[in-house]
Amino acid sequence: MIPITKGWSEDKKYCAIGADGTKYLLRIFPRKNYNRKKVEFEMMQQVAALGVPMCQPIEFGTCDDVVYSLHSWIDGKDAEEKITYFPDKEQYVYGLEAGRILKKIHSIPALLIQESWENRFNGKIDRNIKMYSECPIKYEKGQVFIYYINANRQLLKYHPQCFHHGDYHIGNMMIDNDGNLQIIDFNRYDYGDPWEEFNCIVWSAQKAPLFASGILDGYFDNDVSLDFWRLLILYISSNTLSSISWAVSFGQKELDTMINQATDVFNWYDSLKNPVPTWYKSIIV
Incomplete structure (x- = not known):
């Protein structure tokens, strides 16, 4: 062993x-x-x-x-280590596969969910905002995340719930010795709106933007709606608020990682004014 x-x-x-x-x-x-x-x-x-x-x-x-x-x-390498060695088109194609795999995962319905998604996630938002307000470290423009969330809570209405991998991004994927994409680490599984699962796409976008773009195009069959983009910012904003509180107990290195990620999010979304991030690009394959 x-x-x-x-x-x-x-x-x-x-x-x-x-x-x-x-x-x-x-x-x-x-x-x-x-x-x-x-x-x-x-x-x-x-x-x-x-x-x-x-x-x-x-x-x-x-x-x-x-x-x-x-x-x-699985004999292979971590996808985040290998992906940047591939040409752009191949990175995108791996992303397409990751998106199609996620759609299969989301075909499993949620078990015994009795509360609406709107109520469930609003409770999570309130907890995240409270944790952020009590955190000794703040983002330079952290209030913008809170403003966007509170202005767009209505987007949470009428969303279905399904099984989630729970941490779906390039850091939890491998490329095996035959060149096939493999999904690992289901230990954070949960249930919720299928679209919320994309709140971790920031990790993929930072490492390989074309891979992240492929995930979305593979999942949505190259038809990503404006409704999705607007709600994704809300999910990413809520996640970003909670991340700084989580990082405090792990030291300066993790704090710097989260602060840098928040800066990237602001830049990608033009301070949350543009719903489509600058990293998103489609490739004809």
Whole structure:
């Protein structure tokens, strides 16, 4: 068993090699997390059944005082490390594939959701604004995010809810040794408006704008609506407010990352006045 230390997950992760040389991904967590991890494993089984390229779920169970899940192993490289070595068209094509994969993931309906999305997300917005107001570190133009959110809350009405990967961006993707895109790390799964899942696209856009553009074109079949763009700014704004509070406990490096990202968001959206970001470009393929 070889420990894997990359990533933000609290799970203990290992490359486990069987007696026959077969590699597996083994994740171990405290028994108190049994119920959530069992649901996570079952949802991954549903996702895998759709043909999504990923670590295939093999076994879930308990051993002594811990819970474990066993998955197939992916031999390859992190997508964020490899993507910039590809020509523009190929980056975009990988993005198209990522968008089409996400659409498959979103075909799984939300389970037992009784509250409207408008009420659910407004509650999250209120919590994020409160955390930001209490945070000792502020963005230079942080109030603009709050103004945009409060002026556009009505956009949350009548949105359906589905299963979310929970952290869908280039940092949670791999390109395997055969050149295929693979999706990893479902441990932040949740349920909500399919469009909210794009709130992490800022990470992809910072690393590879054409890849990020392809995600949207692949998901929306090259027809991204203005309604989507306007609501996406609200989701990104809410996420950006909460990010600075999260970063405080991780030190200056993470604070700088979030401050730089907020600056990028302002630049992409012309201080939130233009709903379509400057990084978005379509390519005819």
